[in-house]
Amino acid sequence: MAARLEQYADRRPWLTDGAIVLALLGGAILGANLATPDGDRPKNVWVAEVLAVVACLALFRARQHPRITVVVTTACVVTTGGMGYLMTPLLLAPLMVALYWLAARTSSATAWTYGGAATALVVAVAIGFHIDGSVLLRTVGPALWLLLPLALGSRSQLHHAYLDAVRARAEYAERTREEEARLRVAGERMRIARELHDVVAHHMAVANAQAGTAAHMLDISTETSRKLLADLQGTTSNGMLELRATIGVLRHADGADADTLEPTPGLAQLPALLEACRSAGLTVDLQTAGAARELQPGVDLTAFRIIQEALTNATKHSATPKASLQLAYDASRLTIRVSNETSDASSRREDHGGYGIIGMRERAKAVGGHLEINGSSTGFEVLTSLPLHIGPPALPYIATEPGR
Template sequence: MVSLDEYTERHPRLTDVFVVIALLGGAVLGANLIAPGESRPQDVWVAEAVTGLACLALLKARDNPRMTVIVTTACAVATGSLGFLLTPLLLAPVMVALYWLAASTASRTTWGYGGIATVLVVGTAVGVNIDGTVVLRAVGPALWLLLPLAMGSRSRLRYAYLDAVHARAEHAERTREEEARLRVTEERMRIARDLHDVVAHHMAVVNAQAGTAAHLFETDPELSKKILTELQATTSTVMLELHDTVGVLRQTGTDAENLEPAPGLVQLPDLLEVCRSAGLTVDVEIEGEPRDLPPGVDLTAYRIIQEALTNATKYSASATASLRLRYSSTRLTITVTNDVRPDNASGPGDHGYGIIGMRERAAAIGGDLRVSDSSDVGFEVVTTLPLHPGGSAPRAPASQVAS
């Protein structure tokens, strides 16, 4: 069953017509009941006509509440001037107009128009009959006109509050949707970085091993065979890592206990051995006291070293690279340097996905990554990572990760 409030919201114009008809009936009744004793019949007809005009003016109250108040107030003053006692039956059009004014306009407008209307109506009621009932004639109309002003103002404030609540709810919903989109974007970028780290490094090693094996096939078959055996192991490793990566993407929350630990600097010797099998010799230098790192920093450091050595495998002219890890009290600085072949003078460049991925990884934990290329130093990647991002407490020292 439809409530009265729902019906009025769905059919506002039809509701206004019903209100006007009801007020017209009340105006006719009031004009006949409250007519002065010495009034002529034509005075009653005039009062009915004027009050009826005020009722009809209410049909425009929603569109032009100010003009409606002016018209209904003028009609009430005219009716009072004929000597009629201004009771709620005759003041009803003004009361409705003042309610709509208060419900749809600002407080200054409401009380400005409402105050003038009240003064005019009360002044008319008092001025026509100055006798012992002057207080009654003044207080009654004043109260009846102030009541709709207060009710309309309360209604306006209530709807303003509801609108604010709805606006906040919509803003919160948009914020949640935007956060969800950002999380999806971040997750896509993370997956892209992980896949690049898994595939690019091993494919670079595979390419180097295959090229070396082809070059030595005629002159040193045994060494070529050994390299091909290592190539098979490398491809098996990349297949396993791809399988693990896809497996992580398919994991549910209940399977989190079965996840393998993320790689870190403890796997650095294995990474250096893979680079050696691809023909790249890496000189490692450690400054300061190595220590256990927070998981995010540990993974970031490993992935950046892995990508930098992958670039060295592809672009180094002398098949050598240097890796320097410098521990301070608050930061870990990683420097990977290699020279560049003349046919690849620009090195891996500054716009490849690998460089972008390294920068994103460093920035994600509050670090910084710089890439430089010079004839004196060669291609150099310098990364500075906070040892305790977010102000986490230091962990106990650990053994060296590489020697």
């Protein structure tokens, strides 16, 4: 209920202030007509009533100019007290409201400085020049009535500051969530782009090499051409199946229809990859050092995709139909070395880097590994070091280099 009243007052400040002023004006006029305990009533009541009207009307500017309002209401109250009127809460009410707005709208130092001065003046007028047994009552009463709105106004200011801080923290948390969501979306886009690039680029490169070889051998050996075309059909079929599996994983990320999807590629599919390269005219010499270790799924996929991309580049740019693939296992890491001979032109193209090389670097970095590209006028080498066990995930790296 109190919260709704406060919201209503904030939406309609002039109407709220008008109601408060009317109520205070009625009380101030009533206080000006009260008699003292001895039955005496000061003369010139109309002057006190005029001062009460001025003090109440000044409250319309209390929100915008709290200091001036306190000065005006203090002057009116002190003048009324100097005329001999009893300092009752009815006469002090306009000053009390002004002190409340002063404490709620200004700093604590300003509020207590102005409030202390106003309280001291009112108490001094209340004491006057007659020191008797009622001096304590005439002193403590006005002081407490004037210090109360200062405390309430300070509490209101602290409450609003707390609400503003809570609102700011909520907005910051919302912005943080949005930023995190954007980073996740960017990372997911990069992952999708890498998967589609690896699938499409490899199979299309192999299919292009197979088609070119088949066309070249068509007039020389019909049997060889027939076998190459059969391999071409298998390459394109495998490419479509793997592309469908990749898109299926993205489409059914919640695990639905998981049984219908192909298994995630890994080094277990390496023989099929080497056979596809062989059918495209690239012979790969595979050498393994150390005992083969079972890899975590992320490392296994990363190793396969890096080898696939490196051999795809070798298929397109190798100066000879040969490439070398070396796998070296040790206690904690897997080292992959793919090398081939290149012509000067292809070597210069490799030096610039492209989406394929960028993708390999990103994959290696994502699992805590490292990838180096070593190119010269006669050879090209991809050297990768991958951990056998993945540590804490890193933030996604978004590449901005030009593509190949």
